[in-house]
Amino acid sequence: MAHNLDAAGAADPATAGGAEADLERFGYRQELKRSLTFTDLVVYGLIFMVPIAPFGIFGAVYNASGGMVALAYIIGMVAMMFTALSYSQMARAFPMAGSVYTYAGRGIAPPVGFLAGWVIFLDYVLVPGLLYLVAGIAMNSFVPGVPVAVWLVGFVILNTVVNYFGIEMTARVNRLMLIGELIVLAIFLVIGVVALAQGKGRGFSLEPFYNSGTFSMTVILGATSIAVLSFLGFDGISMLAEENRESARQIGRSMVSALLVVGVLFVVQTWVASLLVPNADVLLAEGDLEGTAFYDSAEVAGGAWLSTLTAIATAIAWGFANSLVAQAATSRLIFAMARDRQLPSLFAKVHDRFRVPTNATFLVAAISLGLGLYMASRDDGLTLLTTLINFGAMTAFLVLHVSVVWHYVIRGGSRNWLLHLVVPVVGFAILALVIWNANVAAQRLGFVWLATGVLVLIILYAVGRRPRLAGLGGDAGDAGDAGGDTGGGSVASREST
Numbered sequence: 001m002a003h004n005l006d007a008a009g010a011a012d013p014a015t016a017g018g019a020e021a022d023l024e025r026f027g028y029r030q031e032l033k034r035s036l037t038f039t040d041l042v043v044y045g046l047i048f049m050v051p052i053a054p055f056g057i058f059g060a061v062y063n064a065s066g067g068m069v070a071l072a073y074i075i076g077m078v079a080m081m082f083t084a085l086s087y088s089q090m091a092r093a094f095p096m097a098g099s100v101y102t103y104a105g106r107g108i109a110p111p112v113g114f115l116a117g118w119v120i121f122l123d124y125v126l127v128p129g130l131l132y133l134v135a136g137i138a139m140n141s142f143v144p145g146v147p148v149a150v151w152l153v154g155f156v157i158l159n160t161v162v163n164y165f166g167i168e169m170t171a172r173v174n175r176l177m178l179i180g181e182l183i184v185l186a187i188f189l190v191i192g193v194v195a196l197a198q199g200k201g202r203g204f205s206l207e208p209f210y211n212s213g214t215f216s217m218t219v220i221l222g223a224t225s226i227a228v229l230s231f232l233g234f235d236g237i238s239m240l241a242e243e244n245r246e247s248a249r250q251i252g253r254s255m256v257s258a259l260l261v262v263g264v265l266f267v268v269q270t271w272v273a274s275l276l277v278p279n280a281d282v283l284l285a286e287g288d289l290e291g292t293a294f295y296d297s298a299e300v301a302g303g304a305w306l307s308t309l310t311a312i313a314t315a316i317a318w319g320f321a322n323s324l325v326a327q328a329a330t331s332r333l334i335f336a337m338a339r340d341r342q343l344p345s346l347f348a349k350v351h352d353r354f355r356v357p358t359n360a361t362f363l364v365a366a367i368s369l370g371l372g373l374y375m376a377s378r379d380d381g382l383t384l385l386t387t388l389i390n391f392g393a394m395t396a397f398l399v400l401h402v403s404v405v406w407h408y409v410i411r412g413g414s415r416n417w418l419l420h421l422v423v424p425v426v427g428f429a430i431l432a433l434v435i436w437n438a439n440v441a442a443q444r445l446g447f448v449w450l451a452t453g454v455l456v457l458i459i460l461y462a463v464g465r466r467p468r469l470a471g472l473g474g475d476a477g478d479a480g481d482a483g484g485d486t487g488g489g490s491v492a493s494r495e496s497t
Helices: 016-025 038-049 054-064 069-093 100-107 110-142 148-164 167-197 217-230 234-243 249-275 280-286 293-302 304-339 358-376 381-411 417-436 440-462 479-483 491-496
Strands: none
Touching: 038 167, 038 234, 038 249, 038 304, 054 069, 054 217, 054 249, 054 280, 054 293, 054 304, 069 100, 069 217, 069 234, 069 249, 069 381, 069 417, 100 110, 100 304, 100 381, 110 148, 110 304, 110 358, 110 381, 110 440, 148 304, 148 358, 167 249, 167 293, 167 304, 217 249, 217 381, 217 417, 234 249, 234 304, 249 293, 293 304, 304 358, 358 381, 381 417, 381 440
16 A cells, blocks of 8 residues: 655555554554544543643642743643644654654664653653542542542542443543533633623733733743643543544644643633632732632632532543543553563553453553552642652653654654754753753652663663564564564564464
């Protein structure tokens, strides 16, 4: 089958059959079910990012930004947009699961891919635990008689069952949850705008975008390092590359589309909420100690019922909708690494009927439950998880931008300077500034995790199991070496047996 080639010579399959053939060209057999459309991917990204995500961390961003929450979210969206464009280029070159792990491993070298996978693993593995913990605490505040641990177990079991029955089931549930979140958001925005027009709060103002009394780049970048948590998840779309039934270009397009939509929603809702904060001076001085700043703004706008509605919506969105897709994305990352023998091969097993990585799904469920229960016992559990997740994601994104330049410009000789040089360099610079101004504790723990990954890599080399990817020669080994024991992926290994 003939394919159109991009600047680096990679096929850009236009149909499911073309995509499967292109996947085999890289040394893998098509095992996951290709059933997702462009709309499914956009919905998946929106659900993963959660259109009402700022509800839960609004107070922390307000305090860190000196009240300029909307500005922090705008900068965060711009940074993520550059990253999405880099994802788009690498998804076209390597249309398969694995995200940054795959792109860095094939775009630069397998050892770099391993370290990138190791760093973003910190993000993906911790995210479901954070979501379950937030939801469990929120639900416990409404129903004190039911312990946080019980809510955690319930959410984990529910999401694992939905993910077990296939990506199509997950996609259907995603649509319903997205509609529910958008309805709640619309209710808040309409009532909030009417309240401001009636003179409640501070009235209409542009201070959430810029306040000369509190503005500084250090303040804004520090706040952005918290706000970007709301955007994390758009990259999870790339994990579904082997379940996308349309052109590989749709992966990048769906990322950009989801980011634009959710970015606008984030900016609008935080602008309205900022103008309705009842005790702005206290929030700026002491922070959001109870995590209820957004719900307090909702109460000013519409009363206790609106406050309760937004709080319950947050619990369901984080504990069910967002964690559902987070579990799906994390299981695909584990599947991709296990298929390349960089994790135990049993996690590369795909269910014969539902075509999902079952063992990887169960592993994510177990880790999320254990992590959530442990962090629930710590006073700093939420803060620690949030900062670590952000560090892992943004560090991996730095590697992604380097991968674009290395693969297209240095190795492929591309002359598309805008997409293959300017975009990744600017994206790298913005993220580097955000990381530099991030929480110090997160920086320290993140670098400890990275150092651990380097140590693991050294051990792998020492025992003769250096990172190898199917279909790559030289240091990467051949397809046979890469896939010999995966139990699930390499075309070469399947045919040799």
